Amino acid sequence: MSTSLNSPYHHGNLRQALLEAALIILEKEGEAGLGLRDLARAVGVSAAAPYRHFDSRAALLEALAVTGFQRFSAAMEAVASSNPADPMAAMGKTYVLFALSNANLFRLMFSPQLKKDGRPGLRMAADAAFDTLRHVVGGDMKTGRIKALAAWAKVHGLSILLLDGQIALRAGEDTEALIAEIIGSL
Numbered sequence: 472m473s474t475s476l477n478s479p480y481h482h483g484n485l486r487q488a489l490l491e492a493a494l495i496i497l498e499k500e501g502e503a504g505l506g507l508r509d510l511a512r513a514v515g516v517s518a519a520a521p522y523r524h525f526d527s528r529a530a531l532l533e534a535l536a537v538t539g540f541q542r543f544s545a546a547m548e549a550v551a552s553s554n555p556a557d558p559m560a561a562m563g564k565t566y567v568l569f570a571l572s573n574a575n576l577f578r579l580m581f582s583p584q585l586k587k588d589g590r591p592g593l594r595m596a597a598d599a600a601f602d603t604l605r606h607v608v609g610g611d612m613k614t615g616r617i618k619a620l621a622a623w624a625k626v627h628g629l630s631i632l633l634l635d636g637q638i639a640l641r642a643g644e645d646t647e648a649l650i651a652e653i654i655g656s657l
């Protein structure tokens with residue numbers, strides 16, 4: 472790992488410092504750049520220190536995904552509470568922009584490698600994000616869930632297509648305007 476954060480850890484919450492450093496590394500180098508020993512070096516602590524908070528690399532990745540879902544939920548809740556004219560379109564745009572702004576974190580959050588079964592913290596964080604969408608969609612438990620799943624599938628698909636470069640922007644085309652136009656046509 473070549474990333475150096477140039478700010479050794481001296482005091483405070485080591486777990487949070489490790490997560491923040493890991494988020495930076497994740498966005499710069501992707502998941503492959505994350506290792507507990509390298510993370511310790513980047514934060515300026517002993518190689519054993521991260522193991523007090525994450526018993527394995529998998530535990531670190533899970534904690535990063537939980538952090539991602541928490542940040543994502545906060546962004547979605549902020550949009551929902553702002554009472555936009557079209558709540559679904561506003562949340563859809565927020566979803567796609569979050570994905571584009573946090574590409575590697577977004578991919579980790581939805582990685583098939585992080586199965587939510589047997590990971591209650593990750594399951595709760597992911598469910599909270601989905602519940603925000605389901606609440607805005609409305610309806611009873613069954614119809615609200617189906618509407619929310621349909622909306623999620625559309626914006627998630629759009630996000631992945633944009634992240635993978637499958638939708639190319641034309642000369643002079645604005646990303647946010649394109650996203651808004653696509654979401655508005657759903």
